[in-house]
Amino acid sequence: MARREFLTGNEAMAEAAIAAGLRVFIGYPITPASDLFEYLAEKLPSYGGVVFQAEDEIAAINALVGATYAGAKAMTATSGPGFSLMAESLGLAAMLEAPIVIVYNMRTGPSTGIATGTGQGDVMQSRWASHGHYGVVVYSPWSVQEAYNLVVKAFDTAWRLRVPTIVLSDAVIAHTRELAVVYEPGEVKVADRKPPREPPGEFKPFKPDPDDLVPPMAFYGEGYAVLAESLVHDERGYYTTDPENYERLVKRLEEKITRNKHHVVSSEARYTEDAETVIVAFGTLARSALALVKDLRKQGKKVGLWRPVSIWPLDEEGLSKAVEHADRVIVAEMNLGQLYREVARILGPTGRKIELVPVLTPELPGPDELLGYFRKAGVEI
Amino acid sequence: MARREFLTGNEAMAEAAIAAGLRVFIGYPITPASDLFEYLAEKLPSYGGVVFQAEDEIAAINALVGATYAGAKAMTATSGPGFSLMAESLGLAAMLEAPIVIVYNMRTGPSTGIATGTGQGDVMQSRWASHGHYGVVVYSPWSVQEAYNLVVKAFDTAWRLRVPTIVLSDAVIAHTRELAVVYEPGEVKVADRKPPREPPGEFKPFKPDPDDLVPPMAFYGEGYAVLAESLVHDERGYYTTDPENYERLVKRLEEKITRNKHHVVSSEARYTEDAETVIVAFGTLARSALALVKDLRKQGKKVGLWRPVSIWPLDEEGLSKAVEHADRVIVAEMNLGQLYREVARILGPTGRKIELVPVLTPELPGPDELLGYFRKAGVEI
Amino acid sequence: MAPRRAYDIIILANRCKECGLCIHVCPKKILVTGNKQNQKGYRVTTVTKPSDCIGCRLCEFSCPDFVIRIEPSSDGVPKGLIVWGENEVEVIKD
Amino acid sequence: MAPRRAYDIIILANRCKECGLCIHVCPKKILVTGNKQNQKGYRVTTVTKPSDCIGCRLCEFSCPDFVIRIEPSSDGVPKGLIVWGENEVEVIKD
Amino acid sequence: MTVQVPKLEYRHRVDDLLRTERLPHVWCPGCGIGITLQAFLRAVKALEAKGVIDRKQLVFVTGIGCTGRASGYVRLDGAHTPHGRPIAYAYGVKLANPKLVPVVFSGDGDLAGIGGNHLLHAARRNFDMLVIMVNNFNYALTGGQLAPTTPHGAYSTTTPKGNPERPMDVARLVAALGANYVARWSIHYPVHIEESVKRALPRRGFRFIEVVSICPEIFGRHIGFRSPVDFYERLRKVAKVRKPKALEEIKYDWEDEITLGVFVDKDEPGYMESICQVYNYDWCKELPERRWSKQ
Amino acid sequence: MTVQVPKLEYRHRVDDLLRTERLPHVWCPGCGIGITLQAFLRAVKALEAKGVIDRKQLVFVTGIGCTGRASGYVRLDGAHTPHGRPIAYAYGVKLANPKLVPVVFSGDGDLAGIGGNHLLHAARRNFDMLVIMVNNFNYALTGGQLAPTTPHGAYSTTTPKGNPERPMDVARLVAALGANYVARWSIHYPVHIEESVKRALPRRGFRFIEVVSICPEIFGRHIGFRSPVDFYERLRKVAKVRKPKALEEIKYDWEDEITLGVFVDKDEPGYMESICQVYNYDWCKELPERRWSKQ
Amino acid sequence: MTLEIIIAGRGGQGILLTGYLLGKALVKKGYYVVNSEMYSAETRGGFSRSDLIVFPSEAEIDIIKVRKADIAIFMYKDQMHSYAEYVKPDAQLIILDGTFIEEPAKPWPRVLKVPFTRLAEEKVGTYRVANVFMLGVFSYVTGLVDPETMEEIIKTSVRPKWIEINLKAFDAGYNYAKENLEKVEIKL
Amino acid sequence: MTLEIIIAGRGGQGILLTGYLLGKALVKKGYYVVNSEMYSAETRGGFSRSDLIVFPSEAEIDIIKVRKADIAIFMYKDQMHSYAEYVKPDAQLIILDGTFIEEPAKPWPRVLKVPFTRLAEEKVGTYRVANVFMLGVFSYVTGLVDPETMEEIIKTSVRPKWIEINLKAFDAGYNYAKENLEKVEIKL
Numbered sequence A, B: 001m002a003r004r005e006f007l008t009g010n011e012a013m014a015e016a017a018i019a020a021g022l023r024v025f026i027g028y029p030i031t032p033a034s035d036l037f038e039y040l041a042e043k044l045p046s047y048g049g050v051v052f053q054a055e056d057e058i059a060a061i062n063a064l065v066g067a068t069y070a071g072a073k074a075m076t077a078t079s080g081p082g083f084s085l086m087a088e089s090l091g092l093a094a095m096l097e098a099p100i101v102i103v104y105n106m107r108t109g110p111s112t113g114i115a116t117g118t119g120q121g122d123v124m125q126s127r128w129a130s131h132g133h134y135g136v137v138v139y140s141p142w143s144v145q146e147a148y149n150l151v152v153k154a155f156d157t158a159w160r161l162r163v164p165t166i167v168l169s170d171a172v173i174a175h176t177r178e179l180a181v182v183y184e185p186g187e188v189k190v191a192d193r194k195p196p197r198e199p200p201g202e203f204k205p206f207k208p209d210p211d212d213l214v215p216p217m218a219f220y221g222e223g224y225a226v227l228a229e230s231l232v233h234d235e236r237g238y239y240t241t242d243p244e245n246y247e248r249l250v251k252r253l254e255e256k257i258t259r260n261k262h263h264v265v266s267s268e269a270r271y272t273e274d275a276e277t278v279i280v281a282f283g284t285l286a287r288s289a290l291a292l293v294k295d296l297r298k299q300g301k302k303v304g305l306w307r308p309v310s311i312w313p314l315d316e317e318g319l320s321k322a323v324e325h326a327d328r329v330i331v332a333e334m335n336l337g338q339l340y341r342e343v344a345r346i347l348g349p350t351g352r353k354i355e356l357v358p359v360l361t362p363e364l365p366g367p368d369e370l371l372g373y374f375r376k377a378g379v380e381i
Numbered sequence C, D: 001m002a003p004r005r006a007y008d009i010i011i012l013a014n015r016c017k018e019c020g021l022c023i024h025v026c027p028k029k030i031l032v033t034g035n036k037q038n039q040k041g042y043r044v045t046t047v048t049k050p051s052d053c054i055g056c057r058l059c060e061f062s063c064p065d066f067v068i069r070i071e072p073s074s075d076g077v078p079k080g081l082i083v084w085g086e087n088e089v090e091v092i093k094d
Numbered sequence E, F: 001m002t003v004q005v006p007k008l009e010y011r012h013r014v015d016d017l018l019r020t021e022r023l024p025h026v027w028c029p030g031c032g033i034g035i036t037l038q039a040f041l042r043a044v045k046a047l048e049a050k051g052v053i054d055r056k057q058l059v060f061v062t063g064i065g066c067t068g069r070a071s072g073y074v075r076l077d078g079a080h081t082p083h084g085r086p087i088a089y090a091y092g093v094k095l096a097n098p099k100l101v102p103v104v105f106s107g108d109g110d111l112a113g114i115g116g117n118h119l120l121h122a123a124r125r126n127f128d129m130l131v132i133m134v135n136n137f138n139y140a141l142t143g144g145q146l147a148p149t150t151p152h153g154a155y156s157t158t159t160p161k162g163n164p165e166r167p168m169d170v171a172r173l174v175a176a177l178g179a180n181y182v183a184r185w186s187i188h189y190p191v192h193i194e195e196s197v198k199r200a201l202p203r204r205g206f207r208f209i210e211v212v213s214i215c216p217e218i219f220g221r222h223i224g225f226r227s228p229v230d231f232y233e234r235l236r237k238v239a240k241v242r243k244p245k246a247l248e249e250i251k252y253d254w255e256d257e258i259t260l261g262v263f264v265d266k267d268e269p270g271y272m273e274s275i276c277q278v279y280n281y282d283w284c285k286e287l288p289e290r291r292w293s294k295q
Numbered sequence G, H: 001m002t003l004e005i006i007i008a009g010r011g012g013q014g015i016l017l018t019g020y021l022l023g024k025a026l027v028k029k030g031y032y033v034v035n036s037e038m039y040s041a042e043t044r045g046g047f048s049r050s051d052l053i054v055f056p057s058e059a060e061i062d063i064i065k066v067r068k069a070d071i072a073i074f075m076y077k078d079q080m081h082s083y084a085e086y087v088k089p090d091a092q093l094i095i096l097d098g099t100f101i102e103e104p105a106k107p108w109p110r111v112l113k114v115p116f117t118r119l120a121e122e123k124v125g126t127y128r129v130a131n132v133f134m135l136g137v138f139s140y141v142t143g144l145v146d147p148e149t150m151e152e153i154i155k156t157s158v159r160p161k162w163i164e165i166n167l168k169a170f171d172a173g174y175n176y177a178k179e180n181l182e183k184v185e186i187k188l
């Protein structure tokens, strides 16, 4: 039954995974994700799930893919250095359409950076870390409750679309406690695989349904002799260099996300109805941005906030709607312009002025400090 | 002395590295980069250089960084899966300002893909593979000669700016033979490190020169007790969480590239003087695009080609100039829109129509097939 | 001495790659490179004296291409059966 | 029996973390946790009977914090020297 | 004489375990991978015939390399994972569904080179899986580069003047790490390979079979063998079956002896059982390895 | 009594090898890393005094972890590399300038966990470097998670009901891989550590010293030790110096014995010399390891 | 109105646990609480800070870290100085550990200086529970959380073997306050 | 005008070497040549294709792969069929290995069918040098590269132990053509 608990983001995300049916967690310790792992190490076995500490993050992600093919809801949690090591096999997951879920708690980068600091430097990386063109879905929460909800949603998306799904959280959420409504397994709605509709021998593991472009999934052990082929493959999972097959495959890997966008994209607009200036921010920085917007509203300034919840893909319509009355859009993020690039690309043709406020600090700035960064960037507000 | 040789791209890039002063090559075999490694295994020792086969690409890139700190011009060559594995320590190289050079021969992705096919799916990855915000320089050749020239230039850039530099070539160039003018060591101009100007004890290994933002570099063994610190560090190389230091460091890692753009950016425009439509393409696809442009010109159509040579950063001014007379820009690339995103962002505000022609095939299309992809994308020309 | 058993030496011709390993390992030396090429252009192994076959299956086990199968002869007659196509089997008897 | 040598037990107070290892390993049990806190708030190890020190350096080698240094006494008098600051040294004699 | 016959009779003995529509396979003439694969498949059939295993339980996982291509031909559940990662993938398979039995089949470079860390830790943990490593002394698929198993002094495309490195004796290393079953054979002993699989497949813990093989097309040509048979015979000279008394006696020396045999054959609890000692999962009683070890 | 004195006299014996401006260091009270580091630095000074090495030759490379923080305190050329990669970084240092002597100083998780593959191959190649591994039985920096060295059954934050895995005996593994020098000590033997470094540093090939240490703050607390001294004494009970006759006799068992001692001490050519057997590089004659091995 | 509370001290003083316990208690009372943390790598000698923001309702939540504290609890001198700027000049209540702090960093109107650490050592036998002793004082003085709630929280949040001593510390603090201090009304 | 040459056959027929040798020879003659390759994974039975594009000058280079070949050399049937579409209908010259090809795939105007493989086996003793035998024929028939140049290229490009047999094959092909075939003028 639904309970209200006072949890850190990491605890809440662990709870969410349990509620969503997590059966296999494979982790490798890293700040600020280790305590999510530790929480599950305590709790998951009593739900019948298994927790495994891999020798490195590369083992973790490959094991995760194997686990999904063997029929388990499976997840890992990591941060920048670990996610970088997962780059190669993130592409594997996309290619095999393995419904893995990755909690990615951003910390201060680049490189070893500041392990205990927060960051938002990984927006582009979460989308483009692996070689070749493929698709992933990335959500980013701004609160503990949303972290909970988005992990549930990530499982739903991963299994509905057979796409690796990332919850791009950060060090602040990871360790901040807030009230969250949490559930038990079976109480939240999460998509399951579509089971094969043909008997073994006829079933083709990579043959998509024409409507949603997602292939039904047979699990190992069910007698379908499924081959999870990391090479370019046809619908049977057989390697082929046929250009048409290749085009179909790669397009589908991205298109199955856009085609099912309504299940995926999400954003929130605050005070945008009449906003002449819209601040775009995501994750925990959006909390400070919201406070700043409230301050500015108090000063009579028509400022609003637009906050993407799905980062990849972005809710482009939501954005366009939010800026309807605005002639100015300011993207504030904790990097030198990543989300900014997407916003600029989307809104560029509308002629609006799109400004960037880079917020480079290992600590989440409050609204006052955030305003300081606006000034530093020469962005008057 | 300059010689003209009939070489594959891989052979030419190996020759270029030798001419640029390569002292340490660290490789791990992968198609289509192995033969570059093999060529150097034959030839580099006679120039006094060392070739080492690492146990994996992770070892290779970390060793590369160590080699530069020990004073050697150092390079590796890889393809998608290997580059993905290097993601974490690409960030290390950026953070340590280690002048490593990576030849990245793109093949068909994602995942294991088609090892013998070509591709252009790694434009975004080459920029964003590692976590956190940092800067790299990426060049992309369209011919064997240019591959040669750009490897030389990559060493120059890497050592001038202390920035990891990538030559983003592809399977076609790797194995295509063309005539190239090649040189011997000492005959090409490549920047060297700026040596320390202070004595040990006073010298700060991460203190930038104010003009170019690049810190002079002391090598191991010279008595400076240099600490190559992967954590966020101050000018001495000491770990610090100070926000101002952090901001300064991360900004500088990117700004030292933009500030020295004149050394870096490069592009080529063909038939653009009066072009009403400009096709943007890079690498080997630009060769087919050029032939297509010539065809279209023959049909009296005012079409031009703009081709970035530096992909990251792009020659934004070059692009703007090339499209001066054009109301239409078409980006053709072998992915579902990567370079396109940058072009759209840059030109979006000008109101021009920017169209994408995705060319998804493991084989380089000729101009006729390329035209087919235009049609398939619904892009009339 | 018990009477020698008779074996069928079945060769799935289109899989053969003319590597010679079966020929090399056969203790009775009854396998040879044939003259006929298969679809891939390899000259398929063939059988000279089926009646010499002792059924040791070394050829079967040593063939990397899943070409050879040794069976007790179905009709008591030792023979080579070179399977060229679904319905095309060349029968070789002593 | 040769006359006992005298040692200086030098303790760089601001590095001490009160872990007790030196106290534990000293065979002569002459080191103890002091009452004075250093800059970090740790109660610094101090010396009770310097003349008992046999100069074995076990305390020096076992201190994880580079706090202790044992030297033959410069003036022949066995003593503890607790270095609190650049110019502030507490001298402990028997 | 050419006659009309029903085709079914003329299938290979292991054809029902192969995706025959993809044959002939991609491996070069005389390549030892096929010999090894056949031996494995024969063992599967034999065990199935004895009612020990069900092919639906098996998950056949390979890495990238010539050897790794095997998953494309085997009609079992399986995966063709990134280079070096089949053991890692197999972890997940087993953890997600402990009733499955992962079989890793891959190359020396894949398992002991780039994948060395997974091999190390899987063996240390006695993680329940069977690993079959085809050791062809080189990185074959990519064209004959140095592998950790390449003999000292041997030519490879990346060591054109001879390999300066000491090769790794992978089977001995795995034995030292405490795996339950460790054997090494060469392709000259196809029946021994089969028997080893028959013994190791229904066994708990980490099981490792190395098959020393020939790569006539790449490595063989490079070091001067004119035909598969030449390479086969040269290898036979040094591949010696022995029962070593201590691990130190096992040799891996191309100029002297490559020791073959069963080096370890024990039955300690595997990883899955050891987590069952801590948690009482539903599946603990149904672990196939547990059933087998009781037999 | 407080007196005015010149400060120079009151420096620690190894202060000239430390970045003293950064002291006190970040390590917890009673942490064994500092004991190990001091022993290493004493050895450096001793060797320097004998004219064997020059501190300018040394490159002190660490990975990420509590132990990895050491590079931040040591006044030598050095690097603080990504988690698991110090050995890989050291490869490059040595290859680029063979006159340098890389010293890797890192944690058990870093070197034998995530970094296991580099350890494996560096040891196999007998690659010229000295590796000092501080084994504190856990991933300390991240808060006490399971390490490959954690005793079976021990609690860690990721195995709250006890570790189901078999721990890895890293020193024994490295010995089995053929390193030139392998020793294990515990922090109870600071002089032995120092002597080992003195012997291993001026030596060609791969040299490995494991120091079994205490992590009182994280692992110690987790498994119930109230003070550094308690942990120190408990460890002393099982840490036994012995001269094992065969590698099999070396034990790594927290309940029984953790064998200490010098396990391998030989002088085979290292990797750098073996490439000199193939190519005649300028520096081949000047390899410090070659000079040392001639002494 | 939101109520912002900052608790800061040295690493090792149990600051984070204090924030957690207080947060849980406030949640139990029905408030919407955000509790965030900052700390340095050292186990001791570093800094530690726990922020609590009490929102009137979920719909109003925004900031995560304290912007300007209404209540500040400083357990050590250095951190008081570092974070004084995050405290409202007219803060409702400032609590200082008199063991380590002599003077408030700023002329705050309502300052309560109690030598928690010394008192904990004296009355409970160990300085390690100074933080919970402080919570007892806080509970009495502010009335924000009643002792019953706090005791229940302690029982369910602290490791079993530490429960008793913490309960003892809480009571000791509460009683100390009852005997020696006056209540302060907190606006929320 | 550019001249586009396509050479294709089965894996194992030495197609890539043929293209390389011819390319080098043309370069030696002063042309600007682009030589690209395509091949499948199998060592045998797969396909292999070598494209040569001869540009009048460096400034004019564009394409890398043959668009429509002026000259096509097919050493095996299957590849002839696969790549016939990349050959100009009025191609200047089509060369086919008669050992494996019976009929041209299209009604090309000038087709030269010679059983290279059979002839190589007959005249040089091994079918493995059919490719260089073909080059001998090509050299004589087209006159694009003279025998001296080609022989020098062979000497410097082929592994030492293979030089002799290849020279022999080249000569055999050249002489065979001289005796049996007519020259064809190639426009460039």
Ligand SMILES: Cc1ncc(C[n+]2csc(CCOP(=O)(O)OP(=O)(O)O)c2C)c(N)n1
Pocket (backbone or CB within 6 Å): B028, B029, B030, B031, B057, B081, B082, B085, B112, E064, E065, E066, E067, E068, E082, E083, E106, E107, E108, E109, E110, E111, E134, E136, E138, E139, E140, E141, E142, E147
């Ligand atoms: C990350 C990565 N690096 C490199 C490669 C290229 N690669 C493919 S197979 C292979 C080596 C194969 O050697 P081995 O495992 O011994 O298999 P074999 O081909 O010899 O059977 C390499 C290096 C790759 N696919 N992925």
Ligand SMILES: Cc1ncc(C[n+]2csc(CCOP(=O)(O)OP(=O)(O)O)c2C)c(N)n1
Pocket (backbone or CB within 6 Å): A028, A029, A030, A031, A057, A081, A082, A085, A112, F064, F065, F066, F067, F068, F082, F083, F106, F107, F108, F109, F110, F111, F134, F136, F138, F139, F140, F141, F142, F147
């Ligand atoms: C790729 C990556 N994964 C995980 C981490 C997090 N991490 C930092 S240190 C560490 C473990 C340290 O353990 P060990 O090497 O034993 O050192 P110790 O702290 O015990 O000295 C981990 C997992 C990281 N920094 N990078």
Ligand code: SF4
Pocket (backbone or CB within 6 Å): C009, C025, C026, C027, C028, C029, C030, C031, C052, C053, C054, C055, C056, C057, C058, C059, C060, C070
């Ligand atoms: S079964 Fe034995 S005897 Fe018969 S053909 Fe095969 S190898 Fe020769």
Ligand code: SF4
Pocket (backbone or CB within 6 Å): C015, C016, C017, C018, C019, C020, C021, C022, C023, C044, C045, C062, C063, C064, C065, C066, C067, C068, E030
């Ligand atoms: S072993 Fe098999 S592939 Fe080789 S020749 Fe004999 S039948 Fe043919």
Ligand code: SF4
Pocket (backbone or CB within 6 Å): D009, D025, D026, D027, D028, D029, D030, D031, D052, D053, D054, D055, D056, D057, D058, D059, D060, D070
């Ligand atoms: S040198 Fe020995 S006797 Fe003297 S104080 Fe230290 S440990 Fe004690």
Ligand code: SF4
Pocket (backbone or CB within 6 Å): D015, D016, D017, D018, D019, D020, D021, D022, D023, D044, D045, D062, D063, D064, D065, D066, D067, D068, F030
């Ligand atoms: S060992 Fe060092 S740090 Fe510990 S108490 Fe003694 S002097 Fe202090």
Ligand code: SF4
Pocket (backbone or CB within 6 Å): E026, E027, E028, E029, E030, E031, E032, E033, E066, E067, E136, E140, E141, E214, E215, E216, E217, E218, E219
């Ligand atoms: S290259 Fe070697 S290993 Fe690969 S298929 Fe050919 S013979 Fe076998």
Ligand code: SF4
Pocket (backbone or CB within 6 Å): F026, F027, F028, F029, F030, F031, F032, F033, F066, F067, F136, F140, F141, F214, F215, F216, F217, F218, F219
């Ligand atoms: S956590 Fe453990 S290993 Fe790390 S510094 Fe503290 S005591 Fe030492």
Ligand SMILES: [Mg+2]
Pocket (backbone or CB within 6 Å): E065, E107, E108, E109, E134, E135, E136, E137, E138, E139, E140, E147
């Ligand atoms: Mg191999």
Ligand SMILES: [Mg+2]
Pocket (backbone or CB within 6 Å): F065, F107, F108, F109, F134, F135, F136, F137, F138, F139, F140, F147
């Ligand atoms: Mg450790």
